[in-house]
Amino acid sequence: MPHRIRVRAAEVADVEAIHALLEPFAAAGVILPRSRDDIFEHLQEFLVASFDGEPVGAAAMHIYGSNLAEVRSLVVREDMRGRGIGGLLLDACERWAAALGVARIFALTYLPEFFARFGYARVPKESLPHKVWTVCVHCPRFSNCDEIAVEKRLSDAPIEPMKLAPILEVEQP
Template sequence: MRGNSAMTRNQLIRPATIADVPDIHRLVNTFARRNLMLPRVINDIYERVYEFIVLRTGRGRSARLVGCVALHPTWTGRPGDVMGEVRSLAVERSVQGRGYGRTLVSKAHETARALGISKLFALTYVPDFFVKLGYRIVPRESLPHKVWTECINCPFFMTCKETPVVCDLE
């Protein structure tokens, strides 16, 4: 993912850097405070900055981070079998509806393919968005148990309202 950026119409999509972490933290937790996604602590974002893709609009000093997504590889427990989790997808409310979310997910797909990951999943409060992008809703039990090793520590584990979706990239 490093060094792989694209610029179109005053927007830059690229791998996140350490300098992006405070903006990623702010954006993700803005949505988390409204119960639209899970919160992320800043040290976790610093430690996993390599998983994030960011979208900035504007140029130079006026450029601002308006979207992010993370691609988290998850080993299923079977040799050579890795799924990618699309997580922390957020687009600033003031620029929603411009295709930035779709662009970020598309970039995550491109990154997954480059890594050799052919199946993605997401746990989402907005399954319709992902269905429009080729994902399908699946039963929670169909995801590998390894996926739930992080979920067990979530404060919402017992009352989880996220919907699991999967996408085959092949």
């Protein structure tokens, strides 16, 4: 039987699984640590990738004020790597941001080569708005940050927007 990989908006029931997925990478210092409370508070930003129904990856898409979004907390469980799941999560973040009309998306990463495969280019960190760094104070590497900033222009890319939010429709006389 073929396996089923699905990327969907996160729900309250996913918080524990998202926390468990992020934890080892946060401990290793490759992503920012996120508490359960933090995940709850930002749940509307999170996507979950499931493999035959089991959550195996997560990503968050955060919007800044200056028509700019960030891909955060992108992880795929180690035993599920190389199946295209990370790419699907990244693609979903981009489509979601595009659907909201966001022009640019960036990431701070130790894996610029991964992002390069999806059309991201390196940019100077100084080109990002100051606001971006407010979450970094929680990072153990704050004073010695060696992450690389990568960015993609969504408005130039042929991205098919994806709507995740439910649409309410009523008909009235």
